[in-house]
Amino acid sequence: MARRTIEVDDEVFAFLQQHCEPLVDTPNDVLRRLLLSGGSEEPQEKAAPTGRRLLRRPGALFPLINAGVLAPGDVLRHEQPRRRMVHQATVTSRGWLKLADGRQFSTPSRALAEQTGTTINGWIYVHVPSGKPLQVLRRQVEHS
Structure with missing residues (x-):
């Protein structure tokens, strides 16, 4: 070629x-x-x-999908009350996070940093179906 x-x-x-x-x-x-x-x-x-x-390599959420605590299409949400902003991402089948504008990120922190404009721990995203932060779900999988 x-x-x-x-x-x-x-x-x-x-x-x-x-x-x-x-x-x-x-x-x-x-x-x-x-x-x-x-x-x-x-x-x-x-x-x-x-x-x-x-x-391609699976994203950081892939182990949570394999463990059954997340599913492709699940919505993640982070609220910034003082700024009156709400950020959402959708879990893909390979454990990536897809933003509303179509961009995809392999880690929650990178996705949330892009949304908030600052360095931030993306594991604080809340898994909408369960109401639990990703960090809680991750600990649950690690200790099972």
């Missing part, structure tokens, strides 16, 4: 960074996923250079 070099401005590069898994995706991987796969951003698979399919 022939390789081409393109230049992108800082804004386009920042967009690519928001849609990639650091140290795994190349800019080409992101563009391929966004442009050639019908815009699907579900980070389950990516094409390897040889043409075979590789599964």
Whole structure:
């Protein structure tokens, strides 16, 4: 396969960074996923250079899905009462968190940091179906 070099401005590069898994995706991987796969951003698979399919690593919530305390499609919620803001994310089948704008993150802290604009422990997201924070569910799985 022939390789081409393109230049992108800082804004386009920042967009690519928001849609990639650091140290795994190349800019080409992101563009391929966004442009050639019908815009699907579900980070389950990516094409390897040889043409075979590789599964991407599961997200941090995957063990909680396997343990049965979370399910794909479950909603997570974090409230900031003083700022009058509510942030939500949806659990994907591979244990990633999907935001309303379509961006996906492998860890709760990264997802919540993107939503709040500050470094924050994302394990404080509340699992809406159970009413429990993720950190409680994680401890429950670790001690079972």
